[in-house]
Amino acid sequence: MSGMxxxxxxxxxxxxxxxxxxxxxxxxxxxxxxxVFDQGHVDVILGVIADDGGVSADALDPALQRRAxxxxxxxxxxxxxxxxxxQFLDKSTxxxxxxxxxxxDTGLVGTDYSWLASIFYFGxxxxxxxxxxxxxxxxxxKCLAVTVFIWGVILFMHVVCHNWGGLMAxxxxxxxxxxxxxxxxxxxxxxxxxxxxxxxxxxxxxxFNGIAQILGGILAYGLGHIHxxxxxxxxxxxxxxxxxxxxxxxxxxxxxxxxxxxxxxxAAEKRAAIxxxxxxxxxxxxxxxxxxxxxxxxxxxxxxxxxVMALVWNVPNSIATFGSLVIENFSFxxxxxxxxxxxxxxxxxxxxxxxxxxxxxxxxxxVWCMVTALTIALIGSIMVFAVPFENKHALxxxxxxxxxxPTGYILLLGMASANIAGHTKKVVANSLIxxxxxxxxxxxxxxxxxxxxxxxxxxxxxxxxxxxxxIALCIVLRFYLMWENKKRAAVRAEAERQMQEEGxxxxxxxxxxxxxxxxxxxxx
Numbered sequence: 001m002s003g004m005x006x007x008x009x010x011x012x013x014x015x016x017x018x019x020x021x022x023x024x025x026x027x028x029x030x031x032x033x034x035x036v037f038d039q040g041h042v043d044v045i046l047g048v049i050a051d052d053g054g055v056s057a058d059a060l061d062p063a064l065q066r067r068a069x070x071x072x073x074x075x076x077x078x079x080x081x082x083x084x085x086x087q088f089l090d091k092s093t094x095x096x097x098x099x100x101x102x103x104x105d106t107g108l109v110g111t112d113y114s115w116l117a118s119i120f121y122f123g124x125x126x127x128x129x130x131x132x133x134x135x136x137x138x139x140x141x142k143c144l145a146v147t148v149f150i151w152g153v154i155l156f157m158h159v160v161c162h163n164w165g166g167l168m169a170x171x172x173x174x175x176x177x178x179x180x181x182x183x184x185x186x187x188x189x190x191x192x193x194x195x196x197x198x199x200x201x202x203x204x205x206x207x208f209n210g211i212a213q214i215l216g217g218i219l220a221y222g223l224g225h226i227h228x229x230x231x232x233x234x235x236x237x238x239x240x241x242x243x244x245x246x247x248x249x250x251x252x253x254x255x256x257x258x259x260x261x262x263x264x265x266x267a268a269e270k271r272a273a274i275x276x277x278x279x280x281x282x283x284x285x286x287x288x289x290x291x292x293x294x295x296x297x298x299x300x301x302x303x304x305x306x307x308v309m310a311l312v313w314n315v316p317n318s319i320a321t322f323g324s325l326v327i328e329n330f331s332f333x334x335x336x337x338x339x340x341x342x343x344x345x346x347x348x349x350x351x352x353x354x355x356x357x358x359x360x361x362x363x364x365x366x367v368w369c370m371v372t373a374l375t376i377a378l379i380g381s382i383m384v385f386a387v388p389f390e391n392k393h394a395l396x397x398x399x400x401x402x403x404x405x406p407t408g409y410i411l412l413l414g415m416a417s418a419n420i421a422g423h424t425k426k427v428v429a430n431s432l433i434x435x436x437x438x439x440x441x442x443x444x445x446x447x448x449x450x451x452x453x454x455x456x457x458x459x460x461x462x463x464x465x466x467x468x469x470x471i472a473l474c475i476v477l478r479f480y481l482m483w484e485n486k487k488r489a490a491v492r493a494e495a496e497r498q499m500q501e502e503g504x505x506x507x508x509x510x511x512x513x514x515x516x517x518x519x520x521x522x523x524x
Contacts, residue, residue, distance in 0.1 A: 080205040088212035096220040097233035117445035123175025125438035132431040139257035151177035152244030203356025206410035213345025293424035307436040314440030316463035367478035376404035378467040422513030
C-alpha cells in the first residue's frame with residue numbers, strides 16, 4: 001500500500017519542484033512571470049493566468065462564462081464549420097468529376113478511378129508524423145490557415161492534368177495538405193470547449209460535411225450546364241480552388257491561436273473562457289515534446305482501440321467517392337444524379353445535430369449514440385445490398401441511411417479529445433487515429449470493383465461488415481473506460497480529499513496525461 005500512498009499524495013504549496021527540470025509546478029507556487037512558461041513544460045495558458053494575477057471571482061461567474069461561450073460559438077465555431085465544408089467539397093470534387101467525364105478525358109480504365117480515391121489517403125497517411133510535429137510546435141490555427149492555402153493551389157493543378165499519372169500525383173499532394181486539418185480541429189475543439197460542450201460543437205462543424213454535399217450537388221448541377229472549351233469537371237476544381245485560397249486568408253487573420261489572443265473577447269471574458277476548459281484536465285497548448293508522453297500514448301490500449309476503430313470506420317467512407325456512381329447506376333440521369341445526392345447530405349446534417357445534442361443533454365450516453373448512428377447506417381447498407389434492383393426508391397432510401405455513420409465517427413473523435421490528456425500524448429494519439437483513418441480510406445475504394453456494377457456487392461458488403469464490427473468495438477470501448485474509472489476511483493477520492501484540505505493544485509493546466517492526473521475521469 002505504500003506505493004499507492006505515494007502515488008496519491010499531492011504536492012503541497014511549499015514544495016519547490018522546478019519546471020525547468022521537467023517536473024510539474026505545484027499549486028501555490030505559480031510563477032509570477034510568463035517567461036517561466038516559455039520553457040514549454042506547462043500549458044501556455046498558465047502564463048496568461050500568472051500574468052493576470054491568478055483566478056478571479058469574475059472568471060468563475062456562470063453568466064460571464066455563458067457570454068464568453070456565445071462569442072466563441074459566434075467566431076470560432078463557424079470558422080471550423082466552413083473549413084470542414086470546404087475540405088469535404090475539395091476532396092469529393094472527384095465524385096462529381098466522375099459523372100462529368102474525367103474518366104474519358106484522362107483515359108481512366110479498370111481500377112484507375114479506385115486508385116485515385118485511395119492515393120489521396122496515402123498522402124494523408126504520409127503527412128501524419130509531419131502534422132504531429134507541426135501541431136506540437138506551432139499554433140494549430142496558423143497551421144490550419146497555411147494548409148488551406150496549399151490545398152487551394154493543388155486544386156488548381158488538377159486542371160492541367162491529362163492522364164492518370166498526373167491525377168495520381170495531385171491527389172497524393174492534396175491528401176498531404178488536407179491531412180493536417182482533422183488533427184488541428186481536434187486540438188482546437190479541446191482547447192476552446194469544455195468536455196460537456198465538445199460533442200455538440202464537434203458535431204456542428206463535422207455536420208458541414210453534409211452541407212458540403214448539398215452545396216456540391218448545387219454547384220455541380222450549375223457547372224454542368226456550362227458549355228465551353230473548359231470541361232465541366234475542370235470548372236469544379238477551379239471554383240473550389242479559388243474558394244479555398246480566399247478562405248485561407250480569412251483563417252489567418254480571424255482564427256485566434258488560443259483564448260489569450262482572442263480578439264473578440266475582453267480581458268474578463270478571456271479568463272472566463274480559460275476557466276471553462278479547466279475541468280477538461282487536457283490543457284490548451286504546449287510547444288515542447290515530452291518523450292514520456294509519447295511512450296505512454298503508444299502503450300495505452302485505448303489509443304490503439306480508437307485507432308483501430310478509426311480504421312474500420314473509414315472503410316465505408318469510400319461511399320463519398322463512389323456515391324454519384326452508385327446513384328447513377330440506379331438508372332438516373334447525370335444531372336439528376338447530382339441533385340439526388342443532396343438529401344444524403346441533409347440526412348447527415350440532421351442526424352449529426354440531433355445525436356450530438358442528445359450527448360450534450362444526457363451524461364454517459366456517447367457510446368450508445370455512436371451505436372445508434374451505426375445501426376441506422378447498417379440498416380441502410382443491408383437495404384442497398386439486398387433490395388431487388390428494380391425497387392429504385394428503396395435502394396435510394398437505403399443509400400441515404402448510410403450517411404448516418406459519420407455521426408458516430410465525430411463522436412469517436414470527441415471521445416479521443418475528451419479522454420486523452422497531455423499535449424504530446426494528444427498529438428501522438430491524434431496522429432495514430434489519423435493513420436487509422438487513412439488506412440481505412442485507402443482500403444475502402446478497393447472494394448468497389450468496376451466489374452461489379454451496378455450493385456457493387458463487395459463495396460456495399462464491406463460497409464455492412466464494417467458497421468457490424470464497429471458496434472461491437474463501441475461496446476468494448478465503453479466497458480473499458482468504465483473499468484478504468486472504477487480502477488482509479490480510490491486514487492481519485494484521495495486526491496480530491498487532499499485538494500479540499502490544501503487548496504487548488506492547478507493540475508488542470510500542468511500538461512499531465514490522463515494517467516498521470518489523479519483527478520482525471522474518463523467519459524463514455
